[in-house]
Amino acid sequence: xxxxxxxxxxSASQTAGPYVHIGLTPNFAEIGGVYEGDLGTSxxxxxxxxxxxxxxxxIIDGANTPLKDALAEIWQADxxxxxxxxxxxxxxxxxxxxxxGRCPTDMTSGEFRFETIKxxxxxxxxxxxxxxxxxxxxxxxxxxxxxxxxMYFADEEAANAEDPVLARVExxxxxxxxxxxxxxxxxRFDIHLQGEKETIFxxx
Amino acid sequence: xxxxxxxxxxxxxxxxxxxxLDWHPPAFTPQYKTSxxxxxxxALLSLDNTLSEITGPVFGHNIIGDLxxxxxxxxxxxxxxxxxxxxxxxGHVLDERGKGVDGVLLEFWQANAGGRYRHKKEGYLxxxxxxxxxxxxxxxxxxGYYSFRTVQPGPYPWPxxxxxxxxxxxxxxxxxxxxxxxxITQMYFEGDPMIWQCPIVDTIPGREAIEGLTAALDxxxxxxxxxxxxxxxxxxxxxxxTLFENRKEGN
Numbered sequence: 001x002x003x004x005x006x007x008x009x010x011s012a013s014q015t016a017g018p019y020v021h022i023g024l025t026p027n028f029a030e031i032g033g034v035y036e037g038d039l040g041t042s043x044x045x046x047x048x049x050x051x052x053x054x055x056x057x058x059i060i061d062g063a064n065t066p067l068k069d070a071l072a073e074i075w076q077a078d079x080x081x082x083x084x085x086x087x088x089x090x091x092x093x094x095x096x097x098x099x100x101g102r103c104p105t106d107m108t109s110g111e112f113r114f115e116t117i118k119x120x121x122x123x124x125x126x127x128x129x130x131x132x133x134x135x136x137x138x139x140x141x142x143x144x145x146x147x148x149x150x151m152y153f154a155d156e157e158a159a160n161a162e163d164p165v166l167a168r169v170e171x172x173x174x175x176x177x178x179x180x181x182x183x184x185x186x187x188r189f190d191i192h193l194q195g196e197k198e199t200i201f202x203x204x
Numbered sequence: 205x206x207x208x209x210x211x212x213x214x215x216x217x218x219x220x221x222x223x224x225l226d227w228h229p230p231a232f233t234p235q236y237k238t239s240x241x242x243x244x245x246x247a248l249l250s251l252d253n254t255l256s257e258i259t260g261p262v263f264g265h266n267i268i269g270d271l272x273x274x275x276x277x278x279x280x281x282x283x284x285x286x287x288x289x290x291x292x293x294x295g296h297v298l299d300e301r302g303k304g305v306d307g308v309l310l311e312f313w314q315a316n317a318g319g320r321y322r323h324k325k326e327g328y329l330x331x332x333x334x335x336x337x338x339x340x341x342x343x344x345x346x347x348g349y350y351s352f353r354t355v356q357p358g359p360y361p362w363p364x365x366x367x368x369x370x371x372x373x374x375x376x377x378x379x380x381x382x383x384x385x386x387x388i389t390q391m392y393f394e395g396d397p398m399i400w401q402c403p404i405v406d407t408i409p410g411r412e413a414i415e416g417l418t419a420a421l422d423x424x425x426x427x428x429x430x431x432x433x434x435x436x437x438x439x440x441x442x443x444x445x446t447l448f449e450n451r452k453e454g455n
Binding site for chain 1: 254298404
């Protein structure tokens with residue numbers, strides 16, 4: 001016999017279902033008057049430091065159809081590469097930037113849209129700098145466990161080339177699935193759940 | 205959102221334990237038809253956490269309104285209340301090490317007592333309750349405890365196979381201390397025979413994991429002549445100590 005480890009098991013995930021908006025964006029779901037506004041709709045204000053960007057995209061299923069009932073959340077560093085989080089030990093992040101956004105995909109177009117800033121570079125665990133990136137978390141009806149991925153910037157070629165996470169991708173042909181493309185004044189980032197262009201999802 | 209410190213405890217910065225993907229439902233579960241075209245088919249990229257996942261947003265108690273944790277009243281007209289069995293849902297948010305997790309934002313949503321959601325895409329013929337919206341939220345206290353008040357939701361039919369019904373359930377969205385702990389799940393009710401007939405519950409491979417989502421009727425916490433209580437504990441990923449982490453920049 002040995003001593004028991006006494007660890008618990010994480011609560012099992014279940015799908016967010018078709019009515020995720022009721023819980024996470026009730027004003028979007030036309031349930032007014034309960035909360036003042038929906039959390040995560042505004043990441044920046046007039047004083048936020050950094051380059052303003054817009055990120056637009058769709059989440060596309062295996063029949064090449066955008067999901068109109070999904071919800072995306074993003075988490076990112078500020079312009080200097082610091083996170084607005086108690087676990088950020090390298091100094092204070094920009095107090096005018098939340099770093100976290102939440103957006104349901106539009107019920108007609110299927111697009112999500114984030115008004116944010118371009119993040120700075122954050123060190124990897126060995127001190128090397130990662131390329132600027134934004135973490136995405138996707139939930140929807142039919143998705144049993146929230147999908148984690150990262151958005152990198154296609155126009156950061158040099159930084160991307162030395163990014164230690166991108167370097168871990170064995171099939172180089174799949175790296176572009178993580179790259180947002182410049183599109184007018186913003187970036188376009190489509191997420192493919194299946195198929196030839198299936199986005200790289202993370203077990204992290 | 206608030207950057208205010210939640211407690212005097214030193215924040216933890218260790219990486220989270222690897223997620224047990226054999227315990228969670230797999231992506232492809234054909235008995236739940238919608239998953240067929242929405243399930244990634246290629247292998248996931250497995251990585252230890254970086255700062256991007258160890259950190260996460262924090263929400264201050266100041267965002268919570270007086271009625272946010274009272275679904276019986278938060279959408280009701282003044283002096284009225286939602287129809288249905290009155291219940292308290294309470295519990296402890298822990299991590300896999302058994303430590304209470306403070307400052308956790310819990311958001312929940314559910315159907316009304318007749319099994320009807322207040323949503324434009326919902327077509328079940330059960331009546332809407334004019335006094336029930338179906339959403340609420342709260343934040344765990346310094347030891348990881350939470351509670352809220354609602355009506356017990358009803359079971360409802362849904363378009364999957366010809367005659368599939370969901371057991372009564374409440375959806376939960378949970379933020380831990382790091383974005384890697386982000387989780388959405390559902391709470392079921394002790395004794396409900398519908399649990400074992402549901403294709404969505406059935407996506408979870410093991411019985412023990414399903415029982416871990418089933419709240420116990422808690423007669424000790426029941427308020428006499430007012431509301432029964434259900435106890436629903438939630439477990440988030442645990443994390444390593446940073447003491448022995450081999451970091452170039454030190455701890």
